[in-house]
Amino acid sequence: MKIGFLVGDIANISGGSNVILEYASRLQDLGHEAVLITPGPVKLTYPLWHPRLADLPRRSLAEAEGESFDFALATWWITFYDLWRVNARVYGYLNQSLESRFHAERHYKLLNRQTYSLPLLFVTEAKWLVEFIQTLQPEGRTLYVQNGLSRDHFPCVQAPPKRDGKLRVLVEGPWGVGFKGVPETFEVLELAAEQGVQFETGWLASSSGGQKPTVGGQPVQVHERIPINQVHQVYGQYDVLLKLSRVEGMFGPPLEMFSQGGTAITYTVTGTDEYMVHGQNSLMVEPYNHRQIVQFLRLLSTQPAYLAHLRTNALATAKAFTDWESSTRQVASGLEALHAEGWTNTHLRPALAAMSTMHGHWLDDVWRAERGGHSPLHPYVGPGEQVLLERYRQFKKSRPVRALQKLVGDDLKKSLRARLTRVLS
Amino acid sequence: MRVHPPSPSLQRVAFVGEPAFQPHVPVQAAWAEVRFFPVTDGQWEPALDAARAWDANATLVFRPQDLTPELAARVPGGMRIGVIPAPLFSAEEIERLARISGPDAQGFRWLTYLETPTSPELARLPLLQTLPLPVDTARCPTGPRLDVRRMLVADWASPSAEALEDLRKLGPVDVLSSHATPEQMSQALEKAGTLVYASRDLMGRFDPLPLLAMAHGLLVIADTVFAGEWNIEPEDEFLYRPDGQWARALDEVFRMPVSFRAVRIRAWQKMREAFDASACFQRVLHDAHLFADPMAHLASLTSPRPPVAAPAAVESAAAPAAPETLGAEKLTRPSRSLAAVPN
Numbered sequence: 001m002k003i004g005f006l007v008g009d010i011a012n013i014s015g016g017s018n019v020i021l022e023y024a025s026r027l028q029d030l031g032h033e034a035v036l037i038t039p040g041p042v043k044l045t046y047p048l049w050h051p052r053l054a055d056l057p058r059r060s061l062a063e064a065e066g067e068s069f070d071f072a073l074a075t076w077w078i079t080f081y082d083l084w085r086v087n088a089r090v091y092g093y094l095n096q097s098l099e100s101r102f103h104a105e106r107h108y109k110l111l112n113r114q115t116y117s118l119p120l121l122f123v124t125e126a127k128w129l130v131e132f133i134q135t136l137q138p139e140g141r142t143l144y145v146q147n148g149l150s151r152d153h154f155p156c157v158q159a160p161p162k163r164d165g166k167l168r169v170l171v172e173g174p175w176g177v178g179f180k181g182v183p184e185t186f187e188v189l190e191l192a193a194e195q196g197v198q199f200e201t202g203w204l205a206s207s208s209g210g211q212k213p214t215v216g217g218q219p220v221q222v223h224e225r226i227p228i229n230q231v232h233q234v235y236g237q238y239d240v241l242l243k244l245s246r247v248e249g250m251f252g253p254p255l256e257m258f259s260q261g262g263t264a265i266t267y268t269v270t271g272t273d274e275y276m277v278h279g280q281n282s283l284m285v286e287p288y289n290h291r292q293i294v295q296f297l298r299l300l301s302t303q304p305a306y307l308a309h310l311r312t313n314a315l316a317t318a319k320a321f322t323d324w325e326s327s328t329r330q331v332a333s334g335l336e337a338l339h340a341e342g343w344t345n346t347h348l349r350p351a352l353a354a355m356s357t358m359h360g361h362w363l364d365d366v367w368r369a370e371r372g373g374h375s376p377l378h379p380y381v382g383p384g385e386q387v388l389l390e391r392y393r394q395f396k397k398s399r400p401v402r403a404l405q406k407l408v409g410d411d412l413k414k415s416l417r418a419r420l421t422r423v424l425s
Numbered sequence: 426m427r428v429h430p431p432s433p434s435l436q437r438v439a440f441v442g443e444p445a446f447q448p449h450v451p452v453q454a455a456w457a458e459v460r461f462f463p464v465t466d467g468q469w470e471p472a473l474d475a476a477r478a479w480d481a482n483a484t485l486v487f488r489p490q491d492l493t494p495e496l497a498a499r500v501p502g503g504m505r506i507g508v509i510p511a512p513l514f515s516a517e518e519i520e521r522l523a524r525i526s527g528p529d530a531q532g533f534r535w536l537t538y539l540e541t542p543t544s545p546e547l548a549r550l551p552l553l554q555t556l557p558l559p560v561d562t563a564r565c566p567t568g569p570r571l572d573v574r575r576m577l578v579a580d581w582a583s584p585s586a587e588a589l590e591d592l593r594k595l596g597p598v599d600v601l602s603s604h605a606t607p608e609q610m611s612q613a614l615e616k617a618g619t620l621v622y623a624s625r626d627l628m629g630r631f632d633p634l635p636l637l638a639m640a641h642g643l644l645v646i647a648d649t650v651f652a653g654e655w656n657i658e659p660e661d662e663f664l665y666r667p668d669g670q671w672a673r674a675l676d677e678v679f680r681m682p683v684s685f686r687a688v689r690i691r692a693w694q695k696m697r698e699a700f701d702a703s704a705c706f707q708r709v710l711h712d713a714h715l716f717a718d719p720m721a722h723l724a725s726l727t728s729p730r731p732p733v734a735a736p737a738a739v740e741s742a743a744a745p746a747a748p749e750t751l752g753a754e755k756l757t758r759p760s761r762s763l764a765a766v767p768n
Contacts, residue, residue: 098691101661109660113687128694130739135568135690144739246656267656268426268699277732279429279711286426286699287656289555291541295716303719313731320731334740 001339002033004069004086005094006061006079011042013049013206015252016096018228019125019147020075023094025052026328033057037064037072037086039079050228061085071335073123080115081359084352089344091352092121095129097249097270102179107366111359116140118348118355121338123331125250128270141343143334146274147250148324149259154232156319160261160311161236167199167301170238170262171220172253173245175209181244181267184290188244189215192294198301204234235260239307240300242266246287250274254282258318263310265296275321281314426698427732428707431456432725435483435710439476439502441469442487446510448607448637449487451561451703457482459703469496477501483710489525489533490518497525497532504713507533510558511631512540519546527551528717535713539630540652553713557655558633559705560640562697566615569642569689573618574679577601577643579634582622584668591672592621595679601634610634614641618689619678621671622647629655636700639663639692644685646674656699662692 005024010017024034036058048054059067065085072088074080077099083091093115100112119139124130130144169189173180182205189201193216202221203213213220223234235241241257241264251271254264264282266272267290278284283296300307395401405413438457440450443464450461460479462472469492476484481502486492489507492500507526513519525532528551535553542548576592578584579601584592592598601613614620620638622628628635628651635645645663648671659665664685666674678685715722 098661098687100687101658106660110684113684116687117683128698132687132690132694135571136686141740270694270698273427275733277427277429277729278708279715279726280729280732284426284708285554286705288540288557288652288654288699290654292554292712299716299719306715306719306723309723309726313729317731317733320733322733337740 001070003071004035004037006037006074008076021050022324077112077115081356084349095124101247126271145327145330148327149321151323153229154256154259156259157261168238169199170202170241172204174207175211179247185244186213188293192297197298258314261315263314281317426704428711437481439481439484441472446487449558454703456707473499494525505533507536509538559700559702560636561702562640565640569693571686575617576619577617578621584623588668595675619644624649627652640696642693644689662695
């Protein structure tokens with residue numbers, strides 16, 4: 001089978017891209033032709049964040065337009081709107097989260113929801129997403145396969161590493177992504193330190209954004225841009241992962257921590273029910289109950305037997321968890337069955353094209369409205385007037401005009417503006 | 426949320442409170458036998474005696490501030506927890522709670538409070554955790570009925586007469602009376618597709634109706650929001666609109682249903698993720714034992730198996746002619762027929 005994955009930014013490290021690369025590379029190993037279809041040419045940065053990235057065939061969308069695929073799978077939601085550009089027997093969506101929740105802007109949320117409006121093949125990794133998709137789009141087909149735990153990148157330790165001294169807490173995630181809750185996590189840790197809880201802190205981040213956090217006056221050890229095959233070494237240095245993200249798909253990082261004999265404290269975020277059990281392998285709090293995290297940290301720092309109980313069960317969970325080979329075989333057998341059945345939804349291509357067109361026009365309008373500042377364009381402004389307005393804006397932004405504006409005082413500007421408005425109105 | 430199975434000694438859990446709290450008590454639970462003992466006409470003794478006769482191992486009492494020290498001493502079970510479901514302002518009530526709760530008190534070992542305590546007097550109480558009033562989602566429909574357009578307003582949280590008139594032009598509107606019984610409230614929620622809600626306070630703080638509506642799969646449109654720490658996401662799980670935009674919002678919902686079905690589904694899911702009464706009270710009891718005596722709690726636990734299902738791909742399709750499975754068992758949801766509306 002020839003399977004195209006439409007991807008966004010594949011060159012940089014992310015959990016979502018890791019899932020795509022695991023599936024694509026292992027489908028390739030099983031004898032299928034997996035192709036990464038990118039919006040444009042991709043420049044890889046060495047060393048690569050994922051060792052299989054260079055092995056996989058990559059095509060730009062323009063190149064892929066001339067090819068035929070058995071399956072074309074959108075991944076990051078924006079790529080849904082490019083599906084129509086590829087000729088495929090089956091249009092699908094490797095859906096890892098409800099990405100509407102990633103955005104604050106209403107227009108992105110509304111556009112994201114449209115990506116569930118056609119009966120595609122949905123391949124997804126979490127039960128909450130299966131439920132969401134099937135309720136929203138009952139005409140679609142849904143293939144649920146749990147992500148695997150990579151035994152190459154996260155080989156399970158034999159037993160939780162023995163450690164003396166203070167509790168070691170690891171924070172994970174980029175600073176600048178709101179729903180990842182990293183600044184909030186450091187606030188909780190600061191509160192715990194103020195209340196006398198004894199611990200040391202590390203931070204694993206794809207990007208620290210230049211931040212150098214401290215907790216209790218002590219600098220936090222930052223582990224930044226670590227290649228995926230070395231991440232387990234960082235996890236192995238800590239007892240507990242504290243991760244307060246508010247949106248997750250299947251929620252991989254705690255499982256990766258489990259593989260190295262650590263436990264986790266998290267919110268009851270989507271995805272936790274895939275493998276986390278409060279009081280067995282981890283501790284969870286509802287977001288409204290975040291004050292209790294300090295009590296949990298105090299408990300873990302003073303009750304080594306309870307910490308050992310959680311760590312032991314966490315490791316047992318990781319050992320029993322499926323691996324990427326099994327997950328990929330399940331996806332492959334699911335796709336093979338559809339292929340053998342002759343199932344197709346190629347008739348959706350015109351609808352996908354129409355949605356893409358509407359998406360493009362709408363975003364253009366939003367863009368124009370935003371450029372208009374507080375006075376979005378009125379519906380009666382026709383295309384000719386829009387061109388004139390755009391020219392006028394560019395004229396105002398030109399270097400000579402801006403230089404002139406600097407020379408003119410505010411009072412004179414106001415007076416000229418008032419006079420011009422009077423003349424024109 | 427999945428919680429470690431409780432100690433085998435925790436078999437029967439009693440809930441005691443006014444009948445209005447019944448929708449917030451699990452009708453059944455996989456982790457223990459549960460039963461609600463209603464307090465009628467302010468008479469606590471019969472309810473507490475019935476719970477004692479039932480031989481409850483643990484008891485959760487709603488509005489513990491209503492109990493005298495004598496009554497608090499009669500609460501049965503080895504673990505007794507008071508649930509404070511609405512903001513507490515009375516110094517007298519806080520003082521009473523201080524006397525009847527704590528590790529050495531003849532009453533409650535722990536209390537829960539709906540939000541982060543705002544006064545030092547409240548903060549000094551033996552608060553186990555923050556717990557807004559949860560919802561027994563098992564009493565709710567198994568999925569949002571996405572084709573229902575009926576609107577519901579509550580007479581205590583109603584839009585202005587003008588806004589209500591605009592809503593009536595769009596479709597049928599039911600008005601829920603403040604005198605409605607829990608059953609009548611539940612029936613009204615089951616008939617409706619949207620709750621339109623006006624409030625001067627944060628939603629859910631004094632009134633559980635918005636949470637109940639979301640658990641029933643309704644779209645909630647309100648002129649206010651939930652407390653930020655509840656993490657109920659505006660635009661993704663409810664719509665925050667000023668009073669003057671309600672008719673326009675409903676018009677959008679009816680004209681562009683695909684855009685807003687997702688909001689109803691997520692609201693319904695969120696209630697089960699973070700506000701489900703069975704899970705919330707199971708974790709309350711778990712943590713009550715854990716924090717009361719970590720070593721005894723640890724000793725009481727049985728060794729569970731790793732919480733990991735055998736790997737299996739599960740495929741599902743709604744089309745009648747579709748094959749039964751691709752990989753393993755078919756995933757079935759009782760809500761399918763309710764949710765099956767053409768897009």
